[in-house]
Amino acid sequence: MSPDRNTEKASKPARRNTWQKQAIVENVMARHDHPTAQKIHNDLSALGIGIATVYRNLATMAEDGLISTVEHDGEVRYDRNVGPHAHAVCNVCDGIWDVPLPNNLPSALTPKGLATVDEIDLTFRGRCPTCV
Structure with missing residues (x-):
């Protein structure tokens, strides 16, 4: 393996696809309302998914380009539309x-x-x- 690949692997660890992440992905992709993390958590809290898990997964999804973020009135909202x-x-x-x-x-x-x-x-x- 070349040094570049080693550096790339070290800098970007593989993301696990947990059931919690899958539930968060499905929730965001089913919406058109640009929800906050709190709204997503409200939808998923009955499944036992904590607010920290929601925030962490939304952050990695945005970092990986699966969703985008929208700032509105001091709140971060999440958008499934990543195109222009x-x-x-x-x-x-x-x-x-x-x-x-x-x-x-x-x-x-x-x-x-x-x-x-x-x-x-x-x-x-x-x-x-x-x-x-």
Whole structure:
């Protein structure tokens, strides 16, 4: 084995696929509401999954690129959509929805002085139809 592979293995340990992790993955992937860790824990606490387990697994899922995180009003929320997209946030009920982005948006918005766009963080704020 080459030294690079040894370094890579040492820096990124294999993740175990426990039943707790599987339950958390299934919960996040079934949702569209960008839940907090507490909401996910509330759903799964009857299974005996602790809040620390929820936080730890969400952190590794985000680190591994399985989910993304969204900061809203000082809270971290979790998003199953890891592709390019924006968010719409209701200022009344705090609901968050994914908004698809046109494929050419990053190139259309690339400011002079940047060679590439690695990430766009775009949020539309207003009132959802329920709260109008």
